[in-house]
Amino acid sequence: MKKSKIQNPKSKTKRILITGNEACGEGAIQAGCRFYAGYPITPQNELTAYMSKRMDEVDGIFIQAESELAAINMVFGASVTGARALTTSSSPGISLKQEGISYLAGCELPAVIVNIMRGGPGLGNIAPSQSDYFQATKGGGHGDYHSVVLGPASCQEMFDFTRMAFDIADRYRNTVIILGDGILGQMMEPVIINPRSQIRNPKKWALTGCKNRKPNIIRSLLLKQGALEEFNRKLQKKYDLIKRNEIRFEKYRTEDAEIIIVAYGTSSRISRACVNRLRKDKIKAGLFRPISLWPFPYNALKSQDKGKTKFLVVEMSMGQMLEDVRLAIQDDKRVHFYGRTGGSVPSEEEIIGKAVSCKL
Amino acid sequence: MEKIVFKKPDSMTDATMHYCAGCGHGIIHRLICEVIDELGIREKVIAVAPVGCAVIAYNYWDFDVSEAAHGRTPAVATGIKRVLPERVVFTYQGDGDLAAIGTSEIIHTANRGENITVIFVNNGVYGMTGGQMAPTTMIGQKTQTTKKGRSVKRDGFPLKISEMIALLEGARFVERTSVHAPKEILKTKKAIKRAFETQIKNEGFSMVEVLSMCPIYWGLSSVEACKRIEKEVIKTYPLGVLKG
Numbered sequence: 001m002k003k004s005k006i007q008n009p010k011s012k013t014k015r016i017l018i019t020g021n022e023a024c025g026e027g028a029i030q031a032g033c034r035f036y037a038g039y040p041i042t043p044q045n046e047l048t049a050y051m052s053k054r055m056d057e058v059d060g061i062f063i064q065a066e067s068e069l070a071a072i073n074m075v076f077g078a079s080v081t082g083a084r085a086l087t088t089s090s091s092p093g094i095s096l097k098q099e100g101i102s103y104l105a106g107c108e109l110p111a112v113i114v115n116i117m118r119g120g121p122g123l124g125n126i127a128p129s130q131s132d133y134f135q136a137t138k139g140g141g142h143g144d145y146h147s148v149v150l151g152p153a154s155c156q157e158m159f160d161f162t163r164m165a166f167d168i169a170d171r172y173r174n175t176v177i178i179l180g181d182g183i184l185g186q187m188m189e190p191v192i193i194n195p196r197s198q199i200r201n202p203k204k205w206a207l208t209g210c211k212n213r214k215p216n217i218i219r220s221l222l223l224k225q226g227a228l229e230e231f232n233r234k235l236q237k238k239y240d241l242i243k244r245n246e247i248r249f250e251k252y253r254t255e256d257a258e259i260i261i262v263a264y265g266t267s268s269r270i271s272r273a274c275v276n277r278l279r280k281d282k283i284k285a286g287l288f289r290p291i292s293l294w295p296f297p298y299n300a301l302k303s304q305d306k307g308k309t310k311f312l313v314v315e316m317s318m319g320q321m322l323e324d325v326r327l328a329i330q331d332d333k334r335v336h337f338y339g340r341t342g343g344s345v346p347s348e349e350e351i352i353g354k355a356v357s358c359k360l
Numbered sequence: 361m362e363k364i365v366f367k368k369p370d371s372m373t374d375a376t377m378h379y380c381a382g383c384g385h386g387i388i389h390r391l392i393c394e395v396i397d398e399l400g401i402r403e404k405v406i407a408v409a410p411v412g413c414a415v416i417a418y419n420y421w422d423f424d425v426s427e428a429a430h431g432r433t434p435a436v437a438t439g440i441k442r443v444l445p446e447r448v449v450f451t452y453q454g455d456g457d458l459a460a461i462g463t464s465e466i467i468h469t470a471n472r473g474e475n476i477t478v479i480f481v482n483n484g485v486y487g488m489t490g491g492q493m494a495p496t497t498m499i500g501q502k503t504q505t506t507k508k509g510r511s512v513k514r515d516g517f518p519l520k521i522s523e524m525i526a527l528l529e530g531a532r533f534v535e536r537t538s539v540h541a542p543k544e545i546l547k548t549k550k551a552i553k554r555a556f557e558t559q560i561k562n563e564g565f566s567m568v569e570v571l572s573m574c575p576i577y578w579g580l581s582s583v584e585a586c587k588r589i590e591k592e593v594i595k596t597y598p599l600g601v602l603k604g
Contacts, residue, residue, distance in 0.1 A: 066468035073432035077439020211403040218426035
C-alpha cells in the first residue's frame, strides 16, 4: 500500500440535523472507514442502520453479523488487511466483544469500537448509563492492555471524535473506544460535517498476500520463555507514548473555582448548566471534563487543585471515574460524588443540591 | 546426473514440525502447500490459523497467516476476504475450533456463501489441551473427560457438521476425506484443490473435512491409529463429496 492522500474536492462543509448515532457513523465514513460489522442492540440501532445505507453509497462493506463475537472478529479480519474498520454496540454487546478487543490488542491491530452505553449489569435496561467506564478504561478483556477511550458530549463530538479515532488507532496500532450513552446516541443536534483531506501511511505489517515481500504474520501467541513479557513491556512503552500525546480535557470556569464538578459525556452537559446556575448564586463553581478517559488527564485535573478546592464527581453510575479522580487529587475527603444509576439521569437540582452541600 | 523426484513444496518453510509422531497435521499442511504451488497462488494466499494444535501453522507455511480467537476463524476470514476479494483466503480449523466453540461462525459463514475455503481437520479429540472429548468424539471413545468412554446419555452424539453445512444454500463444495492411507491422501489433495478452485472461480463457500489421526490421545500406535480410521471412524463419518 502506498502512502495515499484521499480527498474529495466536490464535498463541501454542511450543517445537518442528525442523531448522535448517525453523526458517529458519518464520522467513520469521513475518516475513510469502509468496513462495518455489527449486531442489532438498542440504543444504537440507528447507527447500524445508517452504516448499512452509507456503506452502500460509498462502495464500502457492511455486514450484519450473526453475533457480537462474529462482528468484532470480522473487524479483526478487516484490520488484518490494513483496512479501517468499525463495530458498534451497546453495553451487553460490548461485553461480548471483549474477547476480540483483547486479541486486537495482542496483535496490535487498529480498530474503532463504539459503545452507546445502557443500564446494566446483565440485560439491565435500554436507558442511558455510564456504567461501563471501568470496562472501557481499565482493559475490559483479559491481559495487560489498554484501549484509548474518548468521551464525546454532543452530536458534533460524536462525529469529530469518531473521525479522529481512526487516526489515533492507525498511529499507534491500537483500539480506540468511543464511550457514548443512550442520550448522546439518540438525541438530535445540528452537526457540521467538514470534509478534510487525510494522509494515510502504508501499513507494512498488513496481510495482503506476500507478493514481493516476506510473509507477514499476525499473532498474539508468544510461548517462548520471556517473549510475552518482552511484548507486554513494548506495549507499555506505546501506552506511555499515548499518555504523553493523547490526553484531552476541557476546563470551564475553573480558574477561580472553589468547587469543581468533574464529569464526562452526558453528565458533563448537565453539570455545565449547574455551574452557570451556581455562579448566578455567587458560588464559585467550575467544570472539568475529561475527554480522553484513557489516558485519564490526572495531571491536568490535579493542576486545578488549589489546596482547598472541593471536587464533585458526577456520573451516571455508582462511582467509577470517581476512582481516577481520587487518584488524581490524592485527598479523598475533598472528593465528593453524586451518581444516578440503572438508566436514571441526574437532574440539575440534584447536582446543585449536592454541590452546595459539599461546599459547606 | 541427479534428478529431483521428491521435494518440499515452495510454500513450505524449512522449520521442523512440532507435531507428534503419527499426527495427520503434517500431511495436511503439506497437501495444502502442494496445491498452492500447483495453482501458483502463494503470493495471493492469506490463511487464518485456529486455536489448537495447528495454531503455529505459520511456522511451516511460507505465506501470509493470521491467528484468530478460538472458533472465530471464519469470521476473521470473512473480514479479510470481503476487503480483499481477489486474494485466496482459507481457514485451517480443528474439531474443537470449528465444531464446538466456533459452530455459530462456521454455520453463518457458510450460509452467507462467503467465498472462502475451510480445511477442517477432524481427529475427534482436543489435542492441544491434553485429549478431552470433542463434539466429534466417537461413542464409546475414551478421552480425558470421558474416562469410561463417550456416553450418549451424558455427552450426546458425534456432531456431523459437514452434513449440516452441506444442507446450506451458501455452501458450494463440501467433501469429507481422510489421510489414514496413501490412496486417501491423494484423494484429500484432490479435494483441497477442488475447494481452492471453487473459491478462485468465485463460486462460494468450500470446505474439506479431513479425518486425521491423533495416536497420542487415542492411546494407539501410529499404525493402529490409521487402522482405526479405516475400521471405525469412517462408519460414523463416511467419506465422499457431500455437496458440489
